Amino acid sequence: MNAAPHTDSAPVVALVTGASRGLGLALAHALAAEGWRLVITARGAAELAGAAAGLAAVTEVVALPGSIVDDDHRAHLAEAAERLGGASLLINNAGSLNGAAAPGAEPLPRLADFPLPDLLELFEVNALAPIALTQLVLPQLRARSGAVLNISSDAAVVPYLGWGGYGASKAALDLASAVLAREEPELRVWAVDPGSMRTRMLQEASPGEDISGEPLPEQVAPLLLDLLRGRTPSGRYRAEDLAAVPVPVRGGR
Numbered sequence: 556m557n558a559a560p561h562t563d564s565a566p567v568v569a570l571v572t573g574a575s576r577g578l579g580l581a582l583a584h585a586l587a588a589e590g591w592r593l594v595i596t597a598r599g600a601a602e603l604a605g606a607a608a609g610l611a612a613v614t615e616v617v618a619l620p621g622s623i624v625d626d627d628h629r630a631h632l633a634e635a636a637e638r639l640g641g642a643s644l645l646i647n648n649a650g651s652l653n654g655a656a657a658p659g660a661e662p663l664p665r666l667a668d669f670p671l672p673d674l675l676e677l678f679e680v681n682a683l684a685p686i687a688l689t690q691l692v693l694p695q696l697r698a699r700s701g702a703v704l705n706i707s708s709d710a711a712v713v714p715y716l717g718w719g720g721y722g723a724s725k726a727a728l729d730l731a732s733a734v735l736a737r738e739e740p741e742l743r744v745w746a747v748d749p750g751s752m753r754t755r756m757l758q759e760a761s762p763g764e765d766i767s768g769e770p771l772p773e774q775v776a777p778l779l780l781d782l783l784r785g786r787t788p789s790g791r792y793r794a795e796d797l798a799a800v801p802v803p804v805r806g807g808r
Contacts, residue, residue: 573649581772647685681724736789
């Protein structure tokens with residue numbers, strides 16, 4: 556059974572941010588394999604072009620490099636999804652560990668030492684921009700009883716030393732997700748903690764540590780897409796818990 560509510564006349568479209576690598580790219584590939592058309596974005600143009608080339612062999616894909624904190628870029632993403640047929644799914648995956656901190660800076664500064672401009676950008680990337688993009692895409696999602704998948708973190712609920720800025724920004728996204736779910740009952744709105752994964756972001760957050768034992772994003776992505784298959788009620792979930800929950804069988808394609 557496909558994750559998407561396919562019909563012959565209405566192709567399903569997903570908009571995925573942070574899709575050039577890691578979990579975003581893994582989710583894009585999993586959706587493409589199930590027939591979704593894609594609008595993908597990331598800040599790195601070269602990496603995004605490489606991701607798009609691989610996806611284009613499977614499905615129709617529009618790749619727009621840029622930052623989700625940019626108002627015009629968000630508008631272009633929403634317009635691209637509309638041109639493809641209208642988004643049924645928005646995945647807010649793009650994120651930052653430390654805002655605008657310079658390359659080589661401590662990746663996870665203590666709150667006492669967190670430069671306020673960097674902290675502001677961290678909240679813009681991890682909380683404000685996803686909310687703003689959701690606002691733009693909501694008319695498309697409402698028309699299709701669609702879904703929003705916001706990628707969260709255990710740092711949003713656990714006070715890890717050094718993770719105060721990142722965790723607080725993800726906590727803000729969690730609460731926004733919960734409120735949106737109540738305000739838009741015809742949609743599904745999920746905030747999901749994917750757990751630790753073998754990604755560049757985790758390695759940057761854990762310099763010198765061996766993360767080879769962590770699961771690959773390609774192993775985690777199917778668990779998140781199970782939310783779509785079962786049209787799971789809105790809420791906050793952990794990938795490790797989703798692994799133990801059978802997917803309900805739904806009629807139709």
